[in-house]
Amino acid sequence: MGKRKFKEEEQVDSNSEGNISETCFSDNDEYxxxxxxGESQTKQDDETVQVVGDFSKESKELQLESxxxxxxxxxxxxxxxxxxxxxxxxxxxxxxxxxxxxxxxxxxxxxxxxxxxxxxxxxxxxxxxxxxxxxxxxxxxxxxxxxxxxxxxxxxxxxxxxxxxxxxxxxxxxxxxxxxxxxxxxxxxxxxxxxxxxxxxxxxxxxxxxxxxxxxxxxxxxxxxxxxxxxxxxxxxxxxxxxxxxxxxxxxxxxxxxxxxxxxxxxxxxxxxxxxxxxxxxxxVDENKEAATNDKLEQGYVVCPSEQRFLLLFTFLKKNLKKKVIVFFSSCNSVKYHAELLNYIDIPVLELHGKQKQTKRTSTFFEFINAEKGILLCTDVAARGLDIPAVDWIIQYDPPDDPREYIHRVGRTARGENASGKALLFLLPSELGFLRFLKNAKVPLNEYQFPTNKIANVQIQLEKLISKNFYLNKSAKDGYRSYLLAYASHGLKKIFNVNQLDLQQVAKAFGFTVPPTVQLTIGASCKDKIYKGAKKAKMTGKEHYVKQKNNKGSDNRQWK
Missing domain, CATH: 3.40.50.300 (P-loop containing nucleotide triphosphate hydrolases)
Structure with missing residues (x-):
């Protein structure tokens, strides 16, 4: 697949990816x-090993000492x-x-x-x-x-x-x-x-x-x-x-x-x-702290309607090509689509998700770790525990499932007692109720505003590209479908209500003028219904379940 760039934008430096780490791993005994x-140690004659320390007898009850x-x-x-x-x-x-x-x-x-x-x-x-x-x-x-x-x-x-x-x-x-x-x-x-x-x-x-x-x-x-x-x-x-x-x-x-x-x-x-x-x-060590996140982490949210989500992300990434950025998505297919699209239009990004082979995941992980700058698109596979040096921005493009997931996502930056970083959460106007949950979880956020005239208006070019490029079109459909699946499975359904989504506007963020067909089941005992194009751009009914396997949920057990 050849590369191109949107005409209205400047050409991007394509050398922002880091080099793969020189690890000690080989194919068979790599780990x-x-x-x-090191130094030589005294020989040990006995096969058994001494235990360090004196301990009390086992107790059925878990008795904790401060x-x-x-x-x-x-x-x-x-x-x-x-x-x-x-x-x-x-x-x-x-x-x-x-x-x-x-x-x-x-x-x-x-x-x-x-x-x-x-x-x-x-x-x-x-x-x-x-x-x-x-x-x-x-x-x-x-x-x-x-x-x-x-x-x-x-x-x-x-x-x-x-x-x-x-x-x-x-x-x-x-x-x-x-x-x-x-x-x-x-x-x-x-x-x-x-x-x-x-x-x-x-x-x-x-x-x-x-x-x-x-x-x-x-x-x-x-x-x-x-x-x-x-x-x-x-x-x-x-x-x-x-x-x-x-x-x-x-x-x-x-x-x-x-x-x-x-x-x-x-x-x-x-x-x-x-x-x-x-x-x-x-x-x-955190029980007496007022905030659940690092004190030196600058956190904010931006209210963005569905149809402008990609335009804002595109603009933000263009302006931060010299920074180290992690962008979180709710599904593997959404990561794949956005990675293919951004790389195609000369915004170099790496991708990390559960559908990759382990060798690819490993090389991508170490490549981003060793890069001084770069953009990583990922699912929550990278949200827990990983120590990635000097991350400047954490972007939560798709909403986290709960405040705990938010905290672990932003934990990829401002790591350590003296480190700093920034985090940005994308929210639809209908999702502002999530801020109350974050506040209760001791997560302080400020509202960020992006002037409309500063957002790159490349929607027409995006739609032309998706309509003409077979591979990107297929990838966009998969990403769109998985986004809806993940949204429908969200834990906070009163706030992240799939019934309230305007599919016409959601589809525009994926480059479609008309929403692709999505097969859904309404309620537990109803027949399947197929939503096609603008005629069904607004979903109705009490509850929606997508027939195909939930891509967000399927990430859960893939790491074993």
Whole structure:
């Protein structure tokens, strides 16, 4: 497909994409490594491994202890903690000097063997808060490959697993322990071979971990010393509750456990009760803060009618080509369409969504991480936990499902205690009620206004392009349909009411003069009805369900 640009606009610099990261990954054993650059360690004769710390007996009830005793560790240097020399050298190489609040409160008690239930705002630095104690445990117990796996870290998505793995790689630089990651989409046979040889620290997604626990002979996990569950609320949200229960039943009960969750829901409490057995320490660094997001994050919203949504997005991206921008969409098909369209008209963008093969997702992820500038279009696959450096803008083009999702999306910028960033939420006039929910969730937003005369008027050219280009036309139809599907499945139906959408105007944002045919079911017992063109541009009826599989919902389980 050839490229073109809209005539009214200036030509865009096409070199805004970054280079693919020079990772340590290869096709077969890409995510399973041994850190052999470090110092030699004393031989261990016994196959079993000593446990660090003294613990109380198991308790059926989850009894939490406050972390007040450890509050005086805040604003301390890493050098104030009794790390091994190898770990301290790695921290210095990573240019870290001061601990964040969650690190200062988690690391000291974790080093003594305490179980921890942590609640921290996204971007708070919790990855190091659990990785450093894990690395220290393996180092101090002189854990060897023949001992099997000593630490397991469970995380909801492949991208987050890769990110934790990359941080672990840096921390293990001067250690001799092995480390790796297992996840859906990777070479299972290669993973199994490495596991049988011994992987001291293992990062895993729930589905693939359960698969190996049940089916990989020679996977030695009886010496497990520490279990870390990261983004527990997200793990449960995407449907891994049963897998987690099975995993907890299989793993040894005598272990140290650390569980982190941005929100404390009933399901998270149940999971904590099952996994935390040793009078856990509760650490919440955000409980006394007035805002649920970073204080240095500038947040705003813009009220934009459906027919002008793409025009405003197009104008915004044209003016911010030298910035690092993430744009969130509600479905894979919508990401694909907008990526194809923008790249075709010489606005270079990257795309990240669940319909991509794992190799493509991985290369795109690292390419954007290492880019100084660029635009990434994505679904919520990138909204949780990922640490993408120096993101200038977070654009929520399609509405989040609830305030929690909003918070996790904007958490991709202003990460860290001194970082800053900006976030912009697109809202239709009918969606302004969502602001009340955000206010109740302690999310402060200001209204941004864009003068109409400053918005690029390329609607006619867009419609001509979509009508003449077969591939873009098909992609636009898929994106339009998936947008309606996602909208119809929104959790806050009183605000995001698919019945109130003007399909004629929605279709214009996708480049159509007449809305494409969409097959919908009205109510549970009614017959299918097909909405065609302007005659049915306004949907009527009590409730609408689209027959085809919900693309937004189908993203939920794709990361295992």
């Amino acid at each position: 399973l490594e041994n850190s052999n650059d 972390a007040k005793d450890f509050e005086d560790y805040e604003k301390k240097k890493f050098s104030a903690v009794d790390f091994t020399e190898s770990t301290m050298k790695a921290i210095e190489d990573m240019k870290f000097e001061y601990m964040t609040q969650v690190q200062a409160r988690c690391i000291p008690p974790a080093l003594t063997g305490r179980d921890i239930l942590g609640a921290a705002k996204t971007g708070s630095g919790k990855t190091l808060a659990f990785l450093l104690p894990a690395v220290e445990l393996l180092s101090r117990t002189k854990f060897k490959p023949r001992n099997g796996t000593g630490v397991i870290i469970i995380t909801p998505t492949r991208e987050l697993a890769l990110q934790i793995f990359s941080v672990a790689k840096e921390l293990f630089k001067y250690h001799n322990q092995t480390f790796g990651v297992v996840m859906g989409g990777a070479n299972r046979r290669g993973e199994a071979e490495k596991l049988t040889k011994g992987v001291s620290l293992l990062v895993a997604t729930p589905g693939r971990l359960l698969d190996h626990l049940q089916n990989t002979k020679g996977f030695l996990f009886k010496n497990l010393q520490m279990l870390i569950i990261d983004e527990a609320d997200r793990i449960l949200e995407v449907g891994f509750e049963q897998e987690m229960k099975q995993i907890l039943n299989i793993l040894p009960k005598e272990r140290q456990t650390m569980l982190f969750s941005a929100t404390q829901t009933t399901k998270v409490e149940d999971l904590a009760r099952l996994s935390l057995k040793r009078a856990p320490l509760y650490i919440n």
